[in-house]
Amino acid sequence: MxxxxxxxxxxxxxxxxxxxxxxxxxxxxxxxxxxEFIAVLGANxxxxxxxxxxxxxxxxxxxxxxxxxxxxxxxxxxTMEIRRLVGMVFQNPDNQLVAALVEEDVAFGPENIxxxxxxxxxxxxxxxxxxxxxxxxxxxxxxxxxxxxxxxAIAGALAMRPDCLVLDEPTAMLDPGGRKEILSLxxxxxxxxxxxxxxxxxxxxxxxxxxRVWVMARGRIIADGSPRQVFRDTRLLDNAxxxxxxxxxxxxxxxxxxxxxxDDILDLDELVDFLCRL
Amino acid sequence: xxxxxVEKVCHTYSPxxxxxxxxxxxxxxxxxxxxxLALAGSTxxxxxxxxxxxxxxxxxxxxxxxVNGQDTRLKKNRRDLWRQVGLVFQYPExxxxxxxxxxxxxxxxxxxxxxSAEIEERVNRSLEWVGLDPETIRxxxxxxxxxxxxxxxALAxxxAIGPNVLVLDEPTAGIDPAGxxxxxxxxKNLQKKRDLTVVLITHNMDDxxxxxxxxxxxxxxxxxxxxxxxxxFEDHRGLRAIGLDIPYAAEAKSRLNSxxxxxxxxxxxxxxxxxxxxxxxxxxxx
Numbered sequence: 275m276x277x278x279x280x281x282x283x284x285x286x287x288x289x290x291x292x293x294x295x296x297x298x299x300x301x302x303x304x305x306x307x308x309x310e311f312i313a314v315l316g317a318n319x320x321x322x323x324x325x326x327x328x329x330x331x332x333x334x335x336x337x338x339x340x341x342x343x344x345x346x347x348x349x350x351x352x353t354m355e356i357r358r359l360v361g362m363v364f365q366n367p368d369n370q371l372v373a374a375l376v377e378e379d380v381a382f383g384p385e386n387i388x389x390x391x392x393x394x395x396x397x398x399x400x401x402x403x404x405x406x407x408x409x410x411x412x413x414x415x416x417x418x419x420x421x422x423x424x425x426x427a428i429a430g431a432l433a434m435r436p437d438c439l440v441l442d443e444p445t446a447m448l449d450p451g452g453r454k455e456i457l458s459l460x461x462x463x464x465x466x467x468x469x470x471x472x473x474x475x476x477x478x479x480x481x482x483x484x485x486r487v488w489v490m491a492r493g494r495i496i497a498d499g500s501p502r503q504v505f506r507d508t509r510l511l512d513n514a515x516x517x518x519x520x521x522x523x524x525x526x527x528x529x530x531x532x533x534x535x536x537d538d539i540l541d542l543d544e545l546v547d548f549l550c551r552l
Numbered sequence: 553x554x555x556x557x558v559e560k561v562c563h564t565y566s567p568x569x570x571x572x573x574x575x576x577x578x579x580x581x582x583x584x585x586x587x588x589l590a591l592a593g594s595t596x597x598x599x600x601x602x603x604x605x606x607x608x609x610x611x612x613x614x615x616x617x618x619v620n621g622q623d624t625r626l627k628k629n630r631r632d633l634w635r636q637v638g639l640v641f642q643y644p645e646x647x648x649x650x651x652x653x654x655x656x657x658x659x660x661x662x663x664x665x666x667x668s669a670e671i672e673e674r675v676n677r678s679l680e681w682v683g684l685d686p687e688t689i690r691x692x693x694x695x696x697x698x699x700x701x702x703x704x705x706a707l708a709x710x711x712a713i714g715p716n717v718l719v720l721d722e723p724t725a726g727i728d729p730a731g732x733x734x735x736x737x738x739x740k741n742l743q744k745k746r747d748l749t750v751v752l753i754t755h756n757m758d759d760x761x762x763x764x765x766x767x768x769x770x771x772x773x774x775x776x777x778x779x780x781x782x783x784x785f786e787d788h789r790g791l792r793a794i795g796l797d798i799p800y801a802a803e804a805k806s807r808l809n810s811x812x813x814x815x816x817x818x819x820x821x822x823x824x825x826x827x828x829x830x831x832x833x834x835x836x837x838x
Binding site for chain 2: 316366421422443449
């Protein structure tokens with residue numbers, strides 16, 4: 275199992291919060307390969323965020339181990355290096371902003387690791403461009419809107435040029451246009467730099483763009499496969515407290531009404547196409 | 553009669569400095585008693601600024617806001633305004649600080665200096681209104697609840713103050729599909745059964761299609777559209793151009809129509825669209 279390509283691996287990882295009776299994540303065995311885009315789906319409380327926080331040593335396993343680029347996250351000497359390799363963006367941007375100006379906030383990480391000024395400027399410029407914040411670079415972060423702050427948190431993480439970026443519902447507060455834009459910019463960045471991405475989301479249409487989907491329920495990964503494979507399994511989704519895509523639901527209801535539709539309709543294009551061919 | 557009147561409101565942050573931003577420009581709006589009014593707009597369009605004006609947390613730099621006829625600019629009205637208009641912020645559960653659910657929900661009524669029997673009654677009633685059983689949940693730590701439950705406790709703690717108007721800023725953000733549905737049903741119920749007026753701020757067009765009576769769309773601080781969701785969602789191109797989307801049912805309707813499958817319903821309810829599809833399939837079969 276342990277090939278060169280595995281960038282992060284979980285070996286039998288469980289985690290108990292203090293005072294918690296049952297594990298928040300339970301015997302997780304999984305790998306993230308270099309350059310891969312994994313979407314993590316699951317109901318609230320299914321263990322998604324706990325799993326994510328193990329990927330850069332923010333949490334350490336109660337049982338089992340997590341390896342990042344071969345380094346055990348429990349090894350305190352490696353923590354700094356692991357966090358440089360694996361960036362993290364959380365849901366609530368207010369807890370992640372540190373500086374007085376947008377551009378200083380993005381420069382904070384690169385400055386801390388002692389990069390050359392020229393390199394810092396290049397990275398800050400690139401990150402602001404990706405996040406669509408170039409014209410707000412001289413504003414204080416507290417004057418930004420909620421969605422703009424979320425973009426800023428993403429820019430700060432990108433400026434560290436991580437090998438893997440873990441995003442915990444980073445688009446929850448963005449408008450639909452901004453959400454699509456950020457995701458496509460992240461995908462470009464990922465393609466150009468070979469960055470792996472772990473994307474926690476409630477939105478099926480975002481997960482459809484991933485290479486692989488993990489579905490979590492009650493602390494376990496109950497499905498690991500391509501979005502198409504995973505999304506056509508309605509019983510599995512139901513068991514995880516998730517909903518099929520709206521188009522899949524329409525297809526299912528038409529089927530129930532006696533019309534013969536295939537099981538693998540996931541979006542409107544496919545639905546309309548099929549209906550036209552009937 | 554409108555319960556809130558927003559009259560020619562402008563708001564500028566950091567006026568007279570290089571950081572000056574005009575967040576709202578000449579906004580006029582009447583919120584009718586008992587309606588669910590949705591407020592949509594892309595990031596930075598001024599939605600949250602407007603929300604904070606509805607109970608005097610923020611006062612317009614020009615124009616005025618009247619709640620039940622009371623001007624929010626007058627200091628003597630403020631205390632009463634906070635009680636009349638309950639604001640539920642984005643991710644309200646991040647503001648929990650009490651050790652159990654009872655204390656969390658009782659915080660508002662306690663601050664109002666109510667007698668303990670009244671506090672007790674208000675806490676129980678608000679928890680029931682949000683669909684939580686007061687007996688089983690009152691002693692639990694807010695931190696041990698699921699995301700959807702936390703959100704409902706936050707809602708209950710605002711309801712316990714006894715507002716006539718609820719202003720909800722992205723109430724379903726970050727909640728899973730099942731929890732989302734519960735919260736939307738709950739908002740509908742509060743309007744219908746408890747006579748509350750609701751201002752719902754959201755990016756989620758399906759949430760709007762499911763709950764709102766009227767919709768106001770803001771774009772960079774100005775009114776882009778104001779009317780019924782059904783009418784406004786017909787302007788796909790316009791909405792997309794300002795960073796918004798249209799609900800699934802509207803999208804389905806338009807794609808089907810342009811593919812030659814006629815869908816005539818005005819409704820934003822997907823069940824109605826599906827009925828039309830079935831009609832088409834039947835005709836085709838004959």
